[in-house]
Amino acid sequence: MINGRVWKYGDNINTDVIFPGKYTYTITDPTQIARYALENLDKNFAKQVKKGDIIVAGENFGCGSSREQAVTCLKYAGISAILAKSFARIFFRNCINQGLYVIECRDAVNKIENGEEITIDFQKGTIISKKGTFAFPPLPDNILEILKDGGLIEHIRNNVKFQNPNINSSPKSKC
Amino acid sequence: MAIDQKMGKTFAEKILALKSVGSTGILPVNAGEIVTVSPDIIMSHDNSAAISGIFKKIGIFRVMNPEKVVIILDHCVPPATEKYAENHKIIREFVRQQDIKNFYDINTGVCHQVLPEKGYALPGTLILGSDSHTTTYGAFGAFAAGIGRTETAALWATDQLWLKCPQTIKIIITGKLKEFVTPKDIILYIIGDLGADGVLYKAVEFTGETIANMSISGRMTLCNMSAEMGAKIAYCEPDDKTKDWLANHNILTSELCPPTSDPDAEYEKILEYNIDNLEPQIACPHTVDNVRPVKEVQGTKFHQALIGTCTNGRIEDLEIAANILAGKKIAKDIRLLIFPASIEVYKDALKLGILEKLINSGAVIMNPGCGPCLGAHQGILAPGEVCISTANRNFKGRMGCEDAEIYLASPSTVAASAIKGEIIDPRELSF
Incomplete structure (x- = not known):
């Protein structure tokens, strides 16, 4: 709110x-x-x-x-x-x-x-x-998820689905 | 295929089904659905320095598919200031580190001309570009949409992005253009008619006899400017003209079979325009949809004329201008800038004697690039000045000064006006 x-x-x-x-x-x-x-x-x-x-x-x-x-x-x-x-x-x-x-x-x-x-x-x-x-x-769920994460970059960092061997950070759980 | 035989599909629906991540191309996608796609080409330009900064924040070392990444320096070339130079330097270093082969330095041209010339804008490809005029490649039958910097960085990192499949509006254009009336006048007229948000979020398909008879250059102008009425993509179905253009540019196209819209595809709207009696059009300050026939603003004084950019900087455009300006001088107290869209266009214009005609008329031939179009350099306006340009935007402040005015018109209108020293319908200039 x-x-x-x-x-x-x-x-x-x-x-x-x-x-x-x-x-x-x-x-x-x-x-x-x-x-x-x-x-x-x-x-x-x-x-x-x-x-x-x-x-x-x-x-x-x-x-x-x-x-x-x-x-x-x-x-x-x-x-x-x-x-x-x-x-x-x-x-x-x-x-x-x-x-x-x-x-x-x-x-x-x-x-x-x-x-x-x-x-x-x-x-x-x-x-x-x-x-x-x-x-x-309401916005579609996938868009709301990006917003909740604070943006696309944060969303990628948080999202295990996008993990590739080059990622240099530990996956966080999705909120 | 047994799936979804109820209704035919649009080009947009078919291509997004084909390019969906993990798709075999068989699962249907309908307008309105959100899909995750993997594009064929990821384009960016001078903004690649900023994109590389965002990319690093993701925490990934390597671009996932460097062969898909195409980077062209065009927005401020050569760099006007230390800041721009530093920006280019960052990009060159990034390109080296990431082994990005498809890099074009300041001597190549505007991205929207270079991508087709180098064979990246092919029928049936999905191109996402960090520039709003990425819609241009629809002239070749590509699905080409503009995106932002953050999502370009995300594409470099993951090779995936969400897209909403747009509804499609078909625009049928019939009739034959009169002398001195060009595809630019058609698209200005349509934007004036539909408004700046006339096709917001939509795919636009241009079709009809006028399109069939129109050159690829003209189709590029139409698709380029469709962004100015909110289009997500613009599209012309590939035909023999497309094949010939690609063949003439030595681009291999071993029997391409790109998806095309089915005859019974569902269109949100079908609009028809007959252009038999179309007059030269002009977009007046400060919005692109503020369009009138040129004769209504005839007599308006201006200080600078510009022919070129990604909208109208092709050989056909320069030739139109040269034919009008040949053997004549531009009016006293005005300046005329020519921006060929690419070095290939520049070389052709040189070979055909076009540049000589333009130079002799008093024009300044600039290097290929965006020039002052986005207000960075090479012809910024002073307060109180007016420019007539073949570019695609006339927003307040666009050419660097918020107290200046920009009119947008065709190469014929700009060339004729440059001779007259005031805005004139090119048909009324005595030759």
Whole structure:
């Protein structure tokens, strides 16, 4: 369960406004990357975002480049989940692979307002806002497992199925 | 095969069944199902340095199948700064350590042109690439989807990745393109019509008489830009044109029998476009789906024109531009940059006298690569400047400056506009 303040944006928010291409090979430290989050969209975001905040956006959030820093910048800026009407597919995968929760729920996006506090319950699949409670379909099990492990790399390390003789770490049990 | 005779299968369903881990290709996969696949090719570019960093975190010493890994340096070549140079150095060292044979250094070209030229983008292959325009290889009948860096590292380590089998949308295109109207105009029109999320998560199959008559180069433009309407993959069924292209590039294709969509396959939607009367199209700032006929923005001033990149940097594109620019000069106060998509294209353009025509018109011939398309170097815009480009994205800040504007159009439109010094429908330029 997470609780956070909403930063609300519109449709088709692309990776170049989330994290500009000119920084993709020059800024590599995640905490530095976070300082440029949404630079071309909302100059206040990086300055004012707090740990646990939630992004609520329209259709096709994260469209454009495959650059993973578009996820890194939001995650390290403190964003705990992104709720959108829909996601661009590579961005969606990148979120899961970095352990950042993504939820698709059109109804909730239409009602939730910028700046309000919302609560997301992943167990129940509900979003609680001052406008009411919204249900969202749970993510498939294999994706939830990756998220629970904290991302794809951690998931591989934890997952005995992927063991090969080259792995340099002891397998951990799946949570 | 006795299994699942109810309904025909799409190309996407068939290929993911074939490439599923442990599959014999007989078990059916249906759209919507999640499968674990083992790809034929794992592509990455300058981001391979970052990927190698993630790979090391997994705790694995060796790339599982180095023969599947293809790495091409193209995003910032030669390196513009110390940081970029260091990035390339890390990649070269990694490639040496891991014995990755399929490595192409800064003298080769843009990944999406190089992969086909070197024979990796074959009909019926599954290609996963750490770049959003990986969809390009669908022009050859490959299932080619973009992925992120972390999952590329995971593929290097495990040779496996989960994919959701997409629903397929068939786009039937009929009609004949008028003079100065190109495949770029077709795809811009479709993106404008369907929107930036028009085919989100879907496989797109391009078919119809226009596609049958279209060159591989044109099909690559269509498949490349399908990413701009959210496609997971784009696809053209391989035909004689595909075989001829591969043969002309000395790529062995001993009777390929790639899977193709069944006539009774289930499509989510079938869309039809007739392009007989299609006019030159242009995507206006700052989104790719903000598309209008060029004549509606005719007269718009700009500072830089760009012809090239993975969208329109092939010989056919440069030839179109050279034919328009031959014997003419670009307008005063504008600059024209040419980015051939690969060194092979560059050499052909040299041989055919295309580069000479372009140089004489006042163009600057750049080395093959991504150029300023992603805002790294080689033609970054100043605040307040406007660029007309044949590339595939015009997002705010894309060419390095958030106070600049980018228009996207065909090589004909960009070349004609470069002469006029303002945006013009190429049919209206007096020749």
